Amino acid sequence: MSGIEIRPVQSSGDLGEFIALPNAIHATDPAYVAPLNLERRQALSPKANPLLQKIEHRLWIARRGGRPVGRISAQADPRLGSIGQFGLLAAEDDQAVVHALFRTAERWLEQRGKTEVQGPFNLSINEETGLLIDGFDTPPMLLMPHDKPYLGPRVEAEGYAKAMDLYAYLHDTEVPFPKSIERLLSRPKPPEVVIRHMDWSRYDEELKTLVDIFNDAWSENWGFLPFGQDELEHMAKSMKPLLDDRLLWFVEVNGRAAAFGLSLPNLNEMIRDLNGSLLPFGWAKLVWRLKRRTYRSGRIPLMGVRKEFHRNVLGQMLPLYIFEKFREEGRARNVRHVEMSWVLETNKPMRHIGEALGGGSAYKTYRVYSKQLAPASAAAS
Template sequence: MHGRIQDTGELRIAPVASAAELDRFVRLPMRLNAADPNYIAPLMMERREALTPKTNPFFAHAEVQLWLAVRDGRDVGRISAQIDHLAPSDGGPRAGHFGLIAAEDDPTVFAALFATAEAWLTSRGCVRALGPFNLSINEEVGLLVDGFDTPPMVMMGHDPPYVAAHVEALGYRQIKDVHAYASRLSDDLPPMVRKMVDRGPPAGVRLRMLDMKRYDEEVRLLTDILNDAWSHNWGFTPTTEAETAQLAKSLKMVVDPRLAWYAEIDGEVAGFIVILPNVNEAIRDLKGKLLPFGWAKLLWRLKVQRLKTARVPLMGVRRKFSRMRRGQLLPFLLIDAARAQARALGYQTVELSWILDDNLPMRSILEAAGSSIYKTYRIYEKTLG
């Protein structure tokens, strides 16, 4: 990662070029959001790995630059700019991405950060900027614009209400909204859906849990279905083999095979659902640190105390099956099977996210299954130059 320092009066925009600067970059939102009771500091170890080329395979197909805004020796803001060479072209002018935006409530800071990121993208041939993506569209996406009154679930963002106004004041316009749905497990499925799933799987359809003895193969199956099922979604970028391996490694610590279900049609794996324990619930008071006692607290809360909340980050059905009746039943059967296990394990609330605003088939499935929107994240676009 490299760049040049831009000075704006007392404000200095400096590229992140060292491990110490990366630590400052990661820690900044913790200070900015210290007074927000719903902010949860991410684990420093996880954030360092996500933002380091040696440990995040995203960097193998992307150019990335991080910056800090510094005023009078104090960090007051941060931003990233990135160009993902696997991101699809929609036939329009070349687009780059911005992300990881966090700053004090000061329009001067936001203006300087975005001017620097936009200049970097423009110098590399980009004429549009989209974001926020932290860093990939397959990771955290969007800026929180509704739902500030609850903490974020695992792998979801949380932003102060003032950020959206500053971004929009710089000429960024909404291009997509994505939603997080919430489902209370104490509520049964709506009667029509309950009647349908109680009939059981149709002939040739089989549901099964994830097989930990074949874990790596199971994750490869999952990403293969994901790449197929989501291939026509807006902004879809396929998951690479290296990213699949990284996903397998990162999920293994927290995935519970009782909460990961596959559906087969005539012996072929056709769909899946994964519910992840909401690790944010377990790390809420750790302030990003696992040492000296954080590991013990985390493991105790995950294994002994048990969590009450969870998230569905991944669900999909192969496209060739989604057009037939048996395939159209799979999301409801998978949701019901996973919900039943989650309820038996003591979970109370499950989030299903993120869901594109115009993904009407998936929204219809979730709403028919009794879920409702409780957070909205916005993706912005701006024409550069």
């Protein structure tokens, strides 16, 4: 292994090293945005992140000559049966490092009876998903990964193949909607349809409605894992500083919420110069930027339409009603760009909308890989 040593993360110091490692790898990358250290520690803490109380996971750091050169995670989620996952991958451009990381993660998964591995998931499909394979020249939006161009080929050299591609589309709020969409939106809305923004006085109830629609809308999609009550509460707490009542919209049909769309300010734009630290003055800068709405970009991370509307004309209109509201709010706030991400390559209706609003093809592509593993008996021998 060319002097490469792989050790699990066991201490707070190890975790700090694990979190900081991508910053060194991307030190010369102008598009990279260092995540907030505090947020990363909370995301990787079983006490703070309820997901980690449901799954078994392990983090490793690769070192050569005592110097960190790579990292990886492995996750065993009982809800996924024989499928294991890897994630949080970062490594120098060295196949030996990538090989050592994957072999360690794969053996750990094989020992737990996993016969297939998919990833990257940081740390589930409901968090950061996929490895960037196209669109390296622009910074990532909030809760989207960013990777080096060499990493995809390095992963494929370890026997991984594409399982699914995910797309991101960028809409310029100053560019008019295509005429075909404008014609649809100019028609009178059916009398049974009501479009409303979030009621802040019913915050918890509104988020429960969002999750109920999401779990129904996505239940038949590739890789779906439902949000649980504990994850809902964690999401509600973590999103609250970013959430604005006019950035969460519901469409009701006959008095029942049938669709929703959530947009968030692009936190990455506001923390880009903080280098991951909120000390000594990062807190003040971030609070001021949020309060003054200095951001010029946002992301739509969650959207859903109940399954009962998926195959009728009204169901095709519901996302457009929501996008119209996001466009209006974006222009009112001087938000120039809104990213719709991510969209499964198999989700043709949303891809068509993304391509129409984004002026063509996706501007970023992320890939989820898969690989068959040896049976547990063969791995043990």
